[in-house]
Amino acid sequence: MTDVIQATKRDSTGTAATIRLRRNGLVPAVLYGHGESNEHLAIPATQVKGLLRHHSKMIKLTGDVNENALVSEMQWDALGIEVLHLDLIRVNLKEKVDVTVPIETHGEAVGTREGGILLENMREVDIRCSAGAIPESLVLDVNGLHLGEHATASDLQLPEGVELVTDGDAVVAHVEAPRAEQADEEATDSIGAEPEVISKGGGGDDEEA
Known part of the structure; x- marks a missing residue:
């Protein structure tokens, strides 16, 4: 299944910028691959939740970019509840992945x-x-x-x-x-097993009494 995702380009990066994005209901993402320059994107958190529900690996990006992309990696919060960041790889639909x-x-x-x-x-x-x-x-x-x-x-x-x-x-x-x-x-099985005999002292048969 391929989900259609609305993506907007973002100029600001860094911790403060990503915190502002998340407060506005957006998830930061990076699109890379195929020898082209990286694109820093923002994706609606509601659409990211849709990806999780559908177990989607492939997405169709629309809006500021029009690309087919593979969800490469998701970064989660410490509790494993919210997605904090997405890594996306450009792909041709016919190439092997x-x-x-x-x-x-x-x-x-x-x-x-x-x-x-x-x-x-x-x-x-x-x-x-x-x-x-x-x-x-x-x-x-x-x-x-x-x-x-x-x-x-x-x-x-x-x-x-x-x-x-x-x-x-x-x-x-x-x-x-x-x-x-x-x-x-x-x-x-243990009840029916023969008890192991352990000799005292470890002497041989020829040991004198």
């Missing part, structure tokens, strides 16, 4: 009906695709996962033209027994 996208699990794992719990090991993965075809998310079908089984990044459903950059063997989700049940099994 590396981006991180979220994972969506679909279905109900068989293992949960066998007494297990579905645990997600990864929430996002890295992919490579054309800038104009970045998916909002990748789907992982967990219906067939039994107790003790796992799914890897290679099990994700990749749209045409999308290449997985994350290691395909990386575990994305697995089904395991509840912790209490695991503890009971470990306790049972």
